[in-house]
Amino acid sequence: MQSSHLLLEEPIRMASILEPSKASFFPAMTKIVGTLGPRSRSVEVLSGCLKAGMSVARFDFSWHDPEYHQETLENLKAAVKLTKKLCAVMLDTVGPELQVVNKSEKAISLEADATVILTPDEGQEASSNLLPINFDGLSKAVKKGDTIFIGQYLFTGSETTSVWLEVSEVQGNDVVCVIKNTATLTGALFTLHASQIRIELPTLSDKDKEVISSWGVKNKIDFLSLSYTRHAEDVRHAREFLSKQGDLYQTQVFAKIENIEGLNHFDEILQEADGIILSRGNLGIDLPPEKVFLFQKAALYKCNVAGKPAVVTRVVDSMTDNLRPTRAEATDVANAVLDGSDAILLGAETLRGLYPVETISTVGKICAEAEKVFNQDLYFKKTVKYVGEPMTHLESIASSAVRAAIKVKASVIICFTSSGRAARLIAKYRPTMPVLSVVIPRLKTNQLKWSFSGAFEARQSLIVRGLFPMLADPRHPAESTSATNESVLKVALDHGKASGVVKPHDRVVVCQKVGDASVVKIIELED
Numbered sequence: 001m002q003s004s005h006l007l008l009e010e011p012i013r014m015a016s017i018l019e020p021s022k023a024s025f026f027p028a029m030t031k032i033v034g035t036l037g038p039r040s041r042s043v044e045v046l047s048g049c050l051k052a053g054m055s056v057a058r059f060d061f062s063w064h065d066p067e068y069h070q071e072t073l074e075n076l077k078a079a080v081k082l083t084k085k086l087c088a089v090m091l092d093t094v095g096p097e098l099q100v101v102n103k104s105e106k107a108i109s110l111e112a113d114a115t116v117i118l119t120p121d122e123g124q125e126a127s128s129n130l131l132p133i134n135f136d137g138l139s140k141a142v143k144k145g146d147t148i149f150i151g152q153y154l155f156t157g158s159e160t161t162s163v164w165l166e167v168s169e170v171q172g173n174d175v176v177c178v179i180k181n182t183a184t185l186t187g188a189l190f191t192l193h194a195s196q197i198r199i200e201l202p203t204l205s206d207k208d209k210e211v212i213s214s215w216g217v218k219n220k221i222d223f224l225s226l227s228y229t230r231h232a233e234d235v236r237h238a239r240e241f242l243s244k245q246g247d248l249y250q251t252q253v254f255a256k257i258e259n260i261e262g263l264n265h266f267d268e269i270l271q272e273a274d275g276i277i278l279s280r281g282n283l284g285i286d287l288p289p290e291k292v293f294l295f296q297k298a299a300l301y302k303c304n305v306a307g308k309p310a311v312v313t314r315v316v317d318s319m320t321d322n323l324r325p326t327r328a329e330a331t332d333v334a335n336a337v338l339d340g341s342d343a344i345l346l347g348a349e350t351l352r353g354l355y356p357v358e359t360i361s362t363v364g365k366i367c368a369e370a371e372k373v374f375n376q377d378l379y380f381k382k383t384v385k386y387v388g389e390p391m392t393h394l395e396s397i398a399s400s401a402v403r404a405a406i407k408v409k410a411s412v413i414i415c416f417t418s419s420g421r422a423a424r425l426i427a428k429y430r431p432t433m434p435v436l437s438v439v440i441p442r443l444k445t446n447q448l449k450w451s452f453s454g455a456f457e458a459r460q461s462l463i464v465r466g467l468f469p470m471l472a473d474p475r476h477p478a479e480s481t482s483a484t485n486e487s488v489l490k491v492a493l494d495h496g497k498a499s500g501v502v503k504p505h506d507r508v509v510v511c512q513k514v515g516d517a518s519v520v521k522i523i524e525l526e527d
């Protein structure tokens with residue numbers, strides 16, 4: 001995890017590429033979000049996923065009912081206990097997702113050049129000529145020549161089970177389409193994506209609200225993944241809704257950018273959201289293929305300078321059925337890291353793939369290699385310049401901590417925080433060593449009962465590149481006297497030693513408040 005001699009912007013000796021990487025305790029600084037489902041819900045597999053490096057679990061409510069997800073979550077909790085690896089919980093909404101419903105689940109063969117009708121009458125039986133959909137406004141939204149994509153849920157693109165259609169005519173509420181490729185649709189549910197078309201459905205549906213206020217509240221979800229975020233107003237609305245749902249006023253909202261409308265409003269959305277998910281699955285259908293990379297680079301840059309976590313999706317689809325990614329996919333993962341991604345989100349690979357654990361571990365290894373050659377120096381300078389002067393005190397402290405840690409080759413940065421703000425600011429400067437964010441709980445009251453803050457803040461750092469949280473004992477008062485600081489620091493160092501990230505004689509940079517003053521100190525360990 002130390003800064004390496006290889007830098008992409010300098011000539012690399014070819015033989016050095018083959019030198020095995022030093023093993024490190026943390027699989028990677030880049031985080032991995034795993035979507036949980038049929039192939040990733042036993043305690044055994046979930047333990048494997050956590051050990052391989054998954055630190056956020058995504059529960060996608062486009063699929064399965066709350067009871068099913070609850071069972072998976074209970075198993076996840078058991079796996080967390082067993083492995084002692086923390087994991088945050090992300091609830092992914094259905095939103096304005098269009099779906100084709102195939103009640104009988106009979107396979108549907110579609111022939112290129114034939115026509116098929118999309119009808120909003122869900123009572124009808126799906127067939128080669130007729131596909132019932134869950135939305136009655138499609139005929140008003142599309143016109144002749146528009147493109148529609150229908151795929152299996154979490155389609156991987158390599159399947160023969162997805163189909164492109166071209167709208168040839170609108171008849172009342174029905175949409176008549178010409179089939180562009182031969183395919184067989186199998187299963188009960190397919191998602192439908194009308195390319196570059198505005199769908200007049202709310203971003204947070206009634207069903208989503210129901211799930212959030214029951215399942216979400218019960219399970220204190222750390223992240224809401226807001227599917228098809230199209231406007232800043234969508235984020236504001238979701239946040240307002242969450243603020244009335246018990247503990248969920250602390251839930252972070254991650255806006256999923258999955259179509260052109262979201263792309264067009266990216267800057268405003270980023271201002272409102274706590275983080276961004278670059279949903280390349282859907283966006284890759286909405287955008288011309290030659291434009292996808294540009295969106296990725298531009299969006300990650302904006303997230304980085306804003307200091308907000310960015311998550312990239314759909315990286316190793318082919319690992320759904322294979323033990324090895326394609327070289328294009330492997331290169332893509334590394335590029336996502338070099339472009340500035342905080343986390344990689346796995347979809348079909350962990351949900352229904354044959355190799356969930358191996359996929360996480362492969363992706364983690366690629367991320368770790370990319371991190372090693374990431375030009376931190378260049379990035380740091382650009383970020384400082386972008387922020388300009390005067391910097392806020394806290395940002396100046398955070399960037400100084402990173403600079404000092406690199407200069408003295410510290411093995412870890414320990415950052416005390418309550419709100420998580422200081423730790424996030426340190427992560428913004430992309431230190432080459434892990435940051436142990438020691439979250440100090442704060443006692444608070446809503447005039448009905450006393451409780452401690454901190455658990456959300458700690459778990460929410462599990463999606464930020466380089467942050468590794470530790471929740472301090474709530475018996476330590478939040479007031480930063482030097483005595484309490486020293487005892488918490490000792491616990492943090494012991495934690496670091498136990499996990500292997502801190503060794504005798506290492507240097508450690510500590511960021512904390514002493515009295516009213518924020519300080520960065522460098523300590524040299526003895527044994």
Ligand SMILES: Nc1ncnc2c1ncn2[C@@H]1O[C@H](COP(=O)(O)OP(=O)(O)O)[C@@H](O)[C@H]1O
Binds near residue numbers: 416417423511
């Ligand atoms: N309980 C604490 N004890 C010591 N230092 C702290 C504590 N909480 C935060 N700090 C330090 O205070 C500064 C402000 O950090 P920040 O995360 O913004 O704090 P807060 O949680 O109070 O918003 C940083 O230097 C941080 O390391």
Ligand SMILES: C=C(OP(=O)(O)O)C(=O)O
Binds near residue numbers: 227279282313
């Ligand atoms: C992750 C994505 O969305 P979904 O919720 O459909 O998996 C995506 O579109 O990349």
Ligand SMILES: [K+]
Binds near residue numbers: 062227
């Ligand atoms: K979804």
Ligand SMILES: [Mg+2]
Binds near residue numbers: 258279282
């Ligand atoms: Mg999507």
